[in-house]
Amino acid sequence: xxxxxxxxxxxxxxxxxxxxxxxxxxxxxxxxxxxxxxxxxxxxxxxxxxxxxxxxxxxxxxxxxxxxxxxxxxxxxxxxxxxxxxxxxxxxxxxxxxxxxxxxxxxxxxxxxxxxxxxxxxxxxxxxxxxxxxxxxxxxxxxxxxxxxxxxxxxxxxxxxxxxxxxxxxxxxxxxxxxxxxxxxxxxxxxxxxxxxxxxxxxxxxxxxxxxxxxxxxxxxxxxxxxxxxxxxxxxxxxxxxxxxxxxxxxxxxxxxxxxxxxxxxxxxxxxxxxxxxxxxxxxxxxxxxxxxxxxxxxxxxxxxxxxxxxxxxxxxxxxxxxxxxxxxxxxxxxxxxxxxxxxxxxxxxxxxxxxxxxxxxxxxxxxxxxxxxxxxxxxxxxxxxxxxxxxxxxxxxxxxxxxxxxxxxxxxxxxxxxxxxxxxxxxxx
Amino acid sequence: xxxxxxxxxxxxxxxxxxxxxxxxxxxxxxxxxxxxxxxxxxxxxxxxxxxxxxxxxxxxxxxxxxxxxxxxxxxxxxxxxxxxxxxxxxxxxxxxxxxxxxxxxxxxxxxxxxxxxxxxxxxxxxxxxxxxxxxxxxxxxxxxxxxxxxxxxxxxxxxxxxxxxxxxxxxxxxxxxxxxxxxxxxxxxxxxxxxxxxxxxxxxxxxxxxxxxxxxxxxxxxxxxxxxxxxxxxxxxxxxxxxxxxxxxxx
Numbered sequence: 122x123x124x125x126x127x128x129x130x131x132x133x134x135x136x137x138x139x140x141x142x143x144x145x146x147x148x149x150x151x152x153x154x155x156x157x158x159x160x161x162x163x164x165x166x167x168x169x170x171x172x173x174x175x176x177x178x179x180x181x182x183x184x185x186x187x188x189x190x191x192x193x194x195x196x197x198x199x200x201x202x203x204x205x206x207x208x209x210x211x212x213x214x215x216x217x218x219x220x221x222x223x224x225x226x227x228x229x230x231x232x233x234x235x236x237x238x239x240x241x242x243x244x245x246x247x248x249x250x251x252x253x254x255x256x257x258x259x260x261x262x263x264x265x266x267x268x269x270x271x272x273x274x275x276x277x278x279x280x281x282x283x284x285x286x287x288x289x290x291x292x293x294x295x296x297x298x299x300x301x302x303x304x305x306x307x308x309x310x311x312x313x314x315x316x317x318x319x320x321x322x323x324x325x326x327x328x329x330x331x332x333x334x335x336x337x338x339x340x341x342x343x344x345x346x347x348x349x350x351x352x353x354x355x356x357x358x359x360x361x362x363x364x365x366x367x368x369x370x371x372x373x374x375x376x377x378x379x380x381x382x383x384x385x386x387x388x389x390x391x392x393x394x395x396x397x398x399x400x401x402x403x404x405x406x407x408x409x410x411x412x413x414x415x416x417x418x419x420x421x422x423x424x425x426x427x428x429x430x431x432x433x434x435x436x437x438x439x440x441x442x443x444x445x446x447x448x449x450x451x452x453x454x455x456x457x458x459x460x461x462x463x464x465x466x467x468x469x470x471x472x473x474x475x476x477x478x479x480x481x482x483x484x485x486x487x488x489x490x491x492x493x494x495x496x497x498x499x500x501x502x503x504x505x506x507x508x509x510x511x512x513x514x515x516x517x518x519x520x521x522x523x524x525x526x527x528x529x530x531x532x533x534x535x536x537x538x539x540x541x542x543x544x545x546x547x548x549x550x551x
Numbered sequence: 552x553x554x555x556x557x558x559x560x561x562x563x564x565x566x567x568x569x570x571x572x573x574x575x576x577x578x579x580x581x582x583x584x585x586x587x588x589x590x591x592x593x594x595x596x597x598x599x600x601x602x603x604x605x606x607x608x609x610x611x612x613x614x615x616x617x618x619x620x621x622x623x624x625x626x627x628x629x630x631x632x633x634x635x636x637x638x639x640x641x642x643x644x645x646x647x648x649x650x651x652x653x654x655x656x657x658x659x660x661x662x663x664x665x666x667x668x669x670x671x672x673x674x675x676x677x678x679x680x681x682x683x684x685x686x687x688x689x690x691x692x693x694x695x696x697x698x699x700x701x702x703x704x705x706x707x708x709x710x711x712x713x714x715x716x717x718x719x720x721x722x723x724x725x726x727x728x729x730x731x732x733x734x735x736x737x738x739x740x741x742x743x744x745x746x747x748x749x750x751x752x753x754x755x756x757x758x759x760x761x762x763x764x765x766x767x768x769x770x771x772x773x774x775x776x777x778x779x780x781x782x783x784x785x786x787x788x789x790x791x792x793x794x795x796x797x798x799x800x801x802x
Contacts, residue, residue, distance in 0.1 A: 139743075139746060139753060140746075140749065142724065143743050143746040143748060145721055146740075146743050148721060149721050150603025151603070151740065152743055153601070153657070157644050157647050160644075164643070167600065172602055175595060175598055179616055179617065185621065186583060189583060529611070530608075532614055
């Protein structure tokens with residue numbers, strides 16, 4: 122850099138040099154102007170540079186004017202909070218949240234690590250309780266859409282009513298009296314929407330709707346129908362797959378927002394065959410009614426009417442045929458014949474038939490469980506016992522997600538929520 | 552550059568920045584209109600300034616600009632108006648105020664990422680690495696991906712000159728900065744971000760020193776040494792390069 126002040130080692134000269142570097146950095150745009158003098162310096166450069174067009178998200182102030190309402194709401198609450206501490210203590214807030222299906226274990230999944238630590242400290246009698254109450258309430262408000270003052274008011278009811286869920290553009294399950302299911306569903310939907318944002322650049326392709334087409338497409342691209350191959354295939358169609366590791370609530374979901382599908386897998390049984398079955402099942406749903414911009418399907422074992430609906434049966438049949446090479450019914454009949462129609466013999470017979478026919482025993486067991494469920498028999502526990510569990514499908518799905526999702530598209534809160542959703546219990550303890 | 556169309560309330564169009572801030576601060580019926588007018592006046596300049604910052608993705612830039620404008624609404628009452636100034640000076644003053652907000656948001660974003668950006672290669676250039684710095688904390692799911700993205704963005708930002716505005720001084724400085732390690736670069740750039748023109752004793756805020764020391768697991772004394780060394784290296788490189796070029800020209 123050109124300077125006449127380089128010859129002497131006086132503090133003044135060094136400051137001059139520093140000023141020069143500083144000014145050049147402002148001109149280069151690497152540091153932001155902080156004073157009017159800086160602005161004048163930067164402005165010359167700003168007038169000359171070619172800048173990309175203002176993105177749509179910035180071009181119209183109306184797009185972000187809603188955020189001013191949020192600021193005002195926070196200000197109103199802050200005024201109230203500043204005037205008096207929150208009307209609710211931490212134990213009361215936790216109890217209140219537990220009553221609507223958010224046990225501490227679930228709540229911890231929503232909180233960033235620092236807040237989890239603070240929460241733990243508070244249970245040992247250390248820390249600023251009011252600050253933690255506010256932070257927890259803000260996060261719950263962001264995820265569930267309840268206003269902060271409602272959360273902090275012990276006498277205001279917290280309900281998962283459709284109208285209250287402004288952010289959740291889907292129908293809650295009819296069994297919504299089960300608070301845990303509702304709370305977890307809203308949470309999973311929030312995370313799924315975040316994942317859609319992190320995968321906005323995925324190319325979208327038509328989804329095959331028959332077992333044959335699906336099976337052929339996966340085989341053509343990857344050679345064989347395995348869980349990882351089906352997973353990568355789903356991503357290649359532009360369908361991100363979110364694996365969750367919590368127990369209870371539902372075991373799978375498929376949502377479509379503005380024409381983009383996202384699949385959630387949350388099967389407690391960590392078997393590749395079972396996750397493959399569920400994934401194909403959800404892919405079938407994702408391919409249904411492609412003309413509809415929105416779709417919401419939540420796989421809840423408790424809903425018999427839904428489980429036995431034609432759509433569900435169709436999705437399960439297709440899943441079975443994709444995995445069992447189009448022979449699902451034939452193999453099921455072979456099992457029934459070999460077991461002489463006796464359900465108690467199936468556990469022994471299914472692996473034998475699978476070995477003879479060259480298919481995976483756990484995959485066949487899953488299909489048998491589905492078939493028996495149609496006649497009211499719950500054979501799933503036995504099918505679970507026949508599953509191969511050496512490789513954890515949740516880990517496989519998580520790896521693929523981390524490979525494909527672009528976390529830099531997300532704001533800090535969203536990034537945190539998605540990362541926490543992808544942690545297992547042990548990681549959440551850190 | 553796509554500019555926002557102005558229009559709407561003629562009274563607000565004619566209002567000074569100080570008057571707009573006063574309306575915003577009152578949170579009355581005209582507050583949002585005042586904010587929208589203010590937004591339209593400054594979003595283009597702010598976007599241009601933020602867009603050139605190093606290490607920000609397109610989404611980050613949008614986020615910083617949006618958040619800055621929302622913060623301006625939040626902090627409207629703190630704006631020191633001086634409507635006696637001529638218009639261009641007023642604009643410079645307002646833009647510098649916005650840039651200070653944007654800078655704080657940018658620092659907060661960097662602070663969050665700095666922890667993830669401490670790379671193994673940095674440990675080679677200093678002898679004071681502690682066991683903690685060599686045994687890095689396990690990376691949580693998602694962080695690795697993010698870290699790689701941030702690092703790529705940093706490299707990308709460092710390697711692409713704004714050719715339209717590149718003077719010889721700037722080119723020399725850019726090349727000199729490119730010779731620094733990531734840690735040296737971060738420390739030197741942070742120093743210049745807090746530089747105050749004309750001030751004899753430049754001093755980083757203690758919180759920033761603590762943060763850098765914590766992020767790189769070094770002592771404040773060693774931080775000073777790294778800064779000195781980086782500064783000397785940048786100046787030395789520039790001088791050497793300039794001398795070489797002058798010799799070449801003579802030949």
